[in-house]
Amino acid sequence: MTFAFILTAILLAIAVGIRRLIPLLGVLFIPASVIAGIVGFAAIQIATFAFESDQMIELSSEWKSWPGMLIAVVFAGMLLGRPSSSASDSIIRAGRQGLMVWIIVLGQTAIGLLATWLIIQPMFGVPSAFGMLIETGFAGGHGTAAAMGEVFASEQVELDAGLDLGVLMATVGLVYGIVSGVFWVNVGIRRGWTRKEASGSTASSKTQSTEPIEKSSIGTAVVKPDLIDPLLLQVIWLTLAMAVGWCLQWSVGSLAGLIEHFFLSGSPDSNLTDRTSASAIVGSFPLFIYTLFGGWAVRLGLTKIGSGNLIDSMTVNRITSSAMDVLIVAAIASLNVTVVSGQLSGLVVLVLAAILWTAFCLAWLSPRILPTEHWFELGLINYGMSTGTTATGFVLLKLVDPELQSGAAEDYALAAPLSSPFIGGGMITIGLPILILPLVPLPAVIAVLVAIIIGLIVTGIKVARR
Structure with a gap:
């Protein structure tokens, strides 16, 4: 260690x-x-x-062995360091953006499962969940890849190489997202899709690396050091969030086991396999899901007693960002070459499918669904999010909107709660391979996803035309 x-x-x-x-x-x-x-x-x-x-x-x-614990720390800080959002007059614009994110991410899942069913499974005999590696690596990034590694390795899924493949997919997506994103920025400037002139954006990007970085301190905003070290206080809140998560995981697993034993013991249904039993399904949900609610519980508890101001969001974010950096190092450095090389051909098929889908979403769907005045700027954020991380999207945004005056960043932030808890590493991402794919035929899952995506596209275009 x-x-x-x-x-x-x-x-x-x-x-x-x-x-x-x-x-x-x-x-x-x-x-x-x-x-x-x-x-x-x-x-x-x-x-x-x-x-x-x-x-x-x-x-x-x-x-x-590190990613499982580190991602639990990251999730513990998500709701701990994020106060509840207030209502906004831009709910319609946020709705259109949220709709676009659902289309992009569900599309990644659908096209990945389709490629798996038609091409990869017949050739390599991989589990159906293999198709979710696009969403896991591209839309989710390294954090989601680390989190989904536990899900993929569960008895319900049996994709033991899922962690390595997800991390590799996330690394490819991160590099591809930046390189191809710069290409799309140049296309957008030349075709007049941006609000900013190319010269201003170019000048900004050239001076970006030479401008001094504004220094800011962390851990000093909520208490005086003579009481307790301010940084340590934020570590305490994160630790409590982790502890609540551990208690929730143990409680939920124990409760599921008791209910299953009470209702199924001695009944005709008692021959359920371990893979499909309630306790096995609940037990396969990893710790980070519970630490997410642990962070929310700690913030709620402190707020109720009038001490919510003792949480320094900036410090919590810095701690979780540090955990994420260490997670990425550990995940990439420990890639299993033997396992990855055996699945590399299938992964290439998924990468090609992801490239085509993300390009289609940016160049064709975005101008038809997103707000007309800054569809390209907002589309670039979504493009970065769907190929690596949200940070990649904001890097691309800064190339065409250096002063963030387009309003795209605000729309993205307002819409984030509509999608982030569910897809791209949220509850649906985690639940689909455990609860649906092992029990429902893959063609049926694909058909439902395609129908939902078509419905969302039609709805988005109709709303945009009003």
């Missing part, structure tokens, strides 16, 4: 140096955590091949 943690710190320090020495990486906005993960992965493979070291295998195993 100690050696792995020290090595992770060294890799991140090396990655920061590489990012500063190679300007192209800065232009492409590749984060240090991804660079560190790739360097760590290369080092592990070279050392294992050259020296056949068992220590490298142990190190990789140690790293592979």
